[in-house]
Amino acid sequence: MANILKRFKDIMSANINALLDKAEDPEKMIDQYIRDIESDLGKVKAETAAVMASETRAKRELDECLAEMEKMQNYAQKALLAGNEKDARAFLEKKVKLGEQQTILQKNYELAAANAEKMKNMHDKLVRDMQDLENRRAAVKSKIAVAKTQEKMNKLGSGISGAGEAMSAFDKMEEKANRMLDEAEALSQLNAPAEDPVEDLMEKYDEKESPQVEDELAALKEKLGL
16 A cells, blocks of 8 residues: 555656656556556555445444443343342443443544545545646647647758758759850850951942932932033
Protein backbone atom coordinates (compact mmCIF):
# COMPACT_ATOMS: atom_id res chain seq x y z
CA MET A 1 0.00 0.00 0.00
CA ALA A 2 2.82 2.38 0.92
CA ASN A 3 4.54 1.70 -2.41
CA ILE A 4 1.35 2.49 -4.31
CA LEU A 5 0.89 5.80 -2.52
CA LYS A 6 4.57 6.71 -2.97
CA ARG A 7 4.46 6.03 -6.70
CA PHE A 8 1.21 7.97 -7.05
CA LYS A 9 2.71 10.89 -5.14
CA ASP A 10 5.87 10.79 -7.25
CA ILE A 11 3.85 10.87 -10.46
CA MET A 12 1.63 13.71 -9.23
CA SER A 13 4.62 15.81 -8.14
CA ALA A 14 6.89 14.91 -11.08
CA ASN A 15 7.65 17.32 -13.87
CA ILE A 16 5.58 15.50 -16.48
CA ASN A 17 6.84 17.76 -19.27
CA ALA A 18 10.47 16.88 -18.47
CA LEU A 19 9.62 13.19 -18.53
CA LEU A 20 7.77 13.53 -21.82
CA ASP A 21 10.74 15.34 -23.38
CA LYS A 22 12.76 12.15 -22.92
CA ALA A 23 10.10 9.91 -24.44
CA GLU A 24 10.17 8.80 -28.05
CA ASP A 25 6.37 8.77 -28.12
CA PRO A 26 4.92 11.13 -25.45
CA GLU A 27 1.34 10.05 -26.18
CA LYS A 28 2.09 6.39 -25.48
CA MET A 29 4.07 7.33 -22.39
CA ILE A 30 1.30 9.39 -20.81
CA ASP A 31 -1.26 6.67 -21.64
CA GLN A 32 0.98 4.17 -19.85
CA TYR A 33 1.18 6.46 -16.83
CA ILE A 34 -2.61 6.63 -16.69
CA ARG A 35 -2.92 2.84 -16.97
CA ASP A 36 -0.41 2.37 -14.13
CA ILE A 37 -2.25 4.85 -11.94
CA GLU A 38 -5.62 3.26 -12.72
CA SER A 39 -4.17 -0.08 -11.66
CA ASP A 40 -2.84 1.45 -8.44
CA LEU A 41 -6.15 3.18 -7.81
CA GLY A 42 -7.90 -0.17 -8.14
CA LYS A 43 -5.63 -1.57 -5.43
CA VAL A 44 -6.33 1.46 -3.23
CA LYS A 45 -10.07 0.91 -3.68
CA ALA A 46 -9.71 -2.73 -2.68
CA GLU A 47 -7.66 -1.77 0.37
CA THR A 48 -10.16 0.93 1.31
CA ALA A 49 -13.01 -1.53 1.02
CA ALA A 50 -11.15 -3.97 3.29
CA VAL A 51 -10.54 -1.27 5.93
CA MET A 52 -14.16 -0.16 5.76
CA ALA A 53 -15.21 -3.78 6.18
CA SER A 54 -13.01 -4.00 9.28
CA GLU A 55 -14.75 -0.91 10.65
CA THR A 56 -18.14 -2.46 10.00
CA ARG A 57 -17.12 -5.72 11.69
CA ALA A 58 -15.70 -3.88 14.72
CA LYS A 59 -18.89 -1.85 15.02
CA ARG A 60 -21.01 -4.97 14.81
CA GLU A 61 -18.97 -6.74 17.52
CA LEU A 62 -19.21 -3.67 19.76
CA ASP A 63 -22.97 -3.38 19.24
CA GLU A 64 -23.42 -7.07 19.95
CA CYS A 65 -21.40 -6.72 23.15
CA LEU A 66 -23.43 -3.69 24.28
CA ALA A 67 -26.65 -5.52 23.47
CA GLU A 68 -25.50 -8.53 25.50
CA MET A 69 -24.59 -6.28 28.43
CA GLU A 70 -28.04 -4.71 28.31
CA LYS A 71 -29.57 -8.18 28.20
CA MET A 72 -27.63 -9.25 31.30
CA GLN A 73 -28.79 -6.08 33.04
CA ASN A 74 -32.42 -6.86 32.22
CA TYR A 75 -32.07 -10.48 33.39
CA ALA A 76 -30.47 -9.31 36.63
CA GLN A 77 -33.45 -7.02 37.26
CA LYS A 78 -35.91 -9.81 36.53
CA ALA A 79 -34.02 -12.16 38.86
CA LEU A 80 -34.13 -9.61 41.69
CA LEU A 81 -37.81 -8.96 41.12
CA ALA A 82 -38.33 -12.70 41.32
CA GLY A 83 -36.42 -12.74 44.64
CA ASN A 84 -33.53 -14.67 43.15
CA GLU A 85 -30.46 -12.67 44.17
CA LYS A 86 -28.03 -15.44 43.30
CA ASP A 87 -29.19 -15.49 39.68
CA ALA A 88 -29.09 -11.69 39.57
CA ARG A 89 -25.48 -11.81 40.78
CA ALA A 90 -24.57 -14.29 38.01
CA PHE A 91 -26.10 -12.04 35.36
CA LEU A 92 -24.25 -9.02 36.70
CA GLU A 93 -20.95 -10.93 36.81
CA LYS A 94 -21.49 -11.77 33.15
CA LYS A 95 -22.22 -8.10 32.45
CA VAL A 96 -18.94 -7.04 34.12
CA LYS A 97 -16.94 -9.45 31.97
CA LEU A 98 -18.75 -8.16 28.91
CA GLY A 99 -17.90 -4.62 30.04
CA GLU A 100 -14.20 -5.47 30.03
CA GLN A 101 -14.59 -6.89 26.55
CA GLN A 102 -16.61 -3.85 25.54
CA THR A 103 -13.68 -1.56 26.47
CA ILE A 104 -11.39 -3.46 24.11
CA LEU A 105 -14.01 -3.59 21.36
CA GLN A 106 -14.62 0.16 21.74
CA LYS A 107 -10.92 0.89 21.17
CA ASN A 108 -10.81 -1.51 18.23
CA TYR A 109 -13.82 0.17 16.69
CA GLU A 110 -12.44 3.69 17.17
CA LEU A 111 -9.15 2.65 15.56
CA ALA A 112 -10.93 0.92 12.69
CA ALA A 113 -13.19 3.95 12.18
CA ALA A 114 -10.19 6.30 12.12
CA ASN A 115 -8.37 4.06 9.62
CA ALA A 116 -11.48 3.83 7.44
CA GLU A 117 -11.87 7.61 7.49
CA LYS A 118 -8.24 8.09 6.47
CA MET A 119 -8.55 5.51 3.70
CA LYS A 120 -11.76 7.07 2.38
CA ASN A 121 -10.18 10.52 2.36
CA MET A 122 -7.09 9.12 0.67
CA HIS A 123 -9.21 7.27 -1.89
CA ASP A 124 -11.28 10.36 -2.63
CA LYS A 125 -8.13 12.45 -3.08
CA LEU A 126 -6.64 9.88 -5.42
CA VAL A 127 -9.84 9.90 -7.47
CA ARG A 128 -9.65 13.70 -7.74
CA ASP A 129 -5.97 13.51 -8.64
CA MET A 130 -6.79 10.89 -11.23
CA GLN A 131 -9.35 13.21 -12.78
CA ASP A 132 -6.76 15.97 -12.78
CA LEU A 133 -4.34 13.69 -14.60
CA GLU A 134 -7.02 12.81 -17.13
CA ASN A 135 -7.51 16.50 -17.80
CA ARG A 136 -3.77 17.05 -18.04
CA ARG A 137 -3.49 14.11 -20.42
CA ALA A 138 -6.02 15.77 -22.74
CA ALA A 139 -4.08 19.04 -22.52
CA VAL A 140 -0.73 17.35 -23.17
CA LYS A 141 -2.12 15.41 -26.14
CA SER A 142 -3.55 18.64 -27.51
CA LYS A 143 -0.12 20.29 -27.22
CA ILE A 144 1.49 17.30 -28.91
CA ALA A 145 -0.99 17.53 -31.79
CA VAL A 146 -0.27 21.24 -32.20
CA ALA A 147 3.48 20.57 -32.08
CA LYS A 148 3.18 17.90 -34.77
CA THR A 149 1.16 20.24 -36.97
CA GLN A 150 3.75 22.98 -36.46
CA GLU A 151 6.50 20.51 -37.34
CA LYS A 152 4.74 19.62 -40.59
CA MET A 153 4.31 23.32 -41.40
CA ASN A 154 7.99 23.92 -40.71
CA LYS A 155 8.96 21.10 -43.07
CA LEU A 156 6.58 22.45 -45.72
CA GLY A 157 8.02 25.94 -45.27
CA SER A 158 11.50 24.51 -45.64
CA GLY A 159 10.45 22.90 -48.92
CA ILE A 160 9.03 26.18 -50.19
CA SER A 161 12.24 27.93 -49.21
CA GLY A 162 14.17 25.36 -51.21
CA ALA A 163 11.98 26.03 -54.23
CA GLY A 164 12.70 29.74 -53.87
CA GLU A 165 16.42 29.03 -53.84
CA ALA A 166 16.01 26.94 -56.99
CA MET A 167 14.15 29.81 -58.69
CA SER A 168 16.91 32.21 -57.66
CA ALA A 169 19.54 29.87 -59.12
CA PHE A 170 17.50 29.57 -62.34
CA ASP A 171 17.32 33.37 -62.63
CA LYS A 172 21.10 33.57 -62.32
CA MET A 173 21.51 30.94 -65.04
CA GLU A 174 19.11 32.82 -67.33
CA GLU A 175 20.99 36.07 -66.73
CA LYS A 176 24.26 34.35 -67.55
CA ALA A 177 22.76 32.90 -70.77
CA ASN A 178 21.56 36.39 -71.85
CA ARG A 179 25.00 37.80 -71.14
CA MET A 180 26.64 35.06 -73.23
CA LEU A 181 24.20 35.76 -76.09
CA ASP A 182 24.96 39.49 -75.98
CA GLU A 183 28.69 38.78 -76.05
CA ALA A 184 28.26 36.41 -78.98
CA GLU A 185 26.31 39.02 -80.97
CA ALA A 186 28.94 41.68 -80.23
CA LEU A 187 31.69 39.32 -81.34
CA SER A 188 29.76 38.58 -84.51
CA GLN A 189 29.57 42.27 -85.30
CA LEU A 190 33.30 42.66 -84.73
CA ASN A 191 34.06 39.74 -87.03
CA ALA A 192 31.89 41.08 -89.88
CA PRO A 193 33.97 42.30 -93.01
CA ALA A 194 34.52 46.04 -93.26
CA GLU A 195 32.45 47.89 -95.92
CA ASP A 196 34.25 49.30 -99.07
CA PRO A 197 33.67 53.12 -99.39
CA VAL A 198 34.08 52.92 -103.20
CA GLU A 199 31.18 50.54 -103.39
CA ASP A 200 29.10 52.97 -101.37
CA LEU A 201 30.07 55.75 -103.82
CA MET A 202 29.23 53.56 -106.78
CA GLU A 203 25.82 52.90 -105.30
CA LYS A 204 25.40 56.68 -105.01
CA TYR A 205 25.85 57.17 -108.72
CA ASP A 206 24.04 54.00 -109.59
CA GLU A 207 20.86 55.40 -108.18
CA LYS A 208 18.16 55.63 -110.76
CA GLU A 209 17.46 59.17 -111.93
CA SER A 210 13.94 60.48 -111.51
CA PRO A 211 12.27 61.56 -114.88
CA GLN A 212 10.72 64.52 -113.12
CA VAL A 213 14.07 65.73 -111.91
CA GLU A 214 15.45 65.44 -115.51
CA ASP A 215 12.58 67.52 -116.85
CA GLU A 216 13.15 70.16 -114.20
CA LEU A 217 16.86 70.17 -114.97
CA ALA A 218 16.27 70.62 -118.82
CA ALA A 219 13.87 73.51 -118.20
CA LEU A 220 16.37 75.21 -115.92
CA LYS A 221 19.18 74.88 -118.56
CA GLU A 222 16.96 76.30 -121.26
CA LYS A 223 16.09 79.26 -119.07
CA LEU A 224 19.73 79.93 -118.32
CA GLY A 225 20.76 79.46 -122.01
CA LEU A 226 23.03 76.62 -121.23
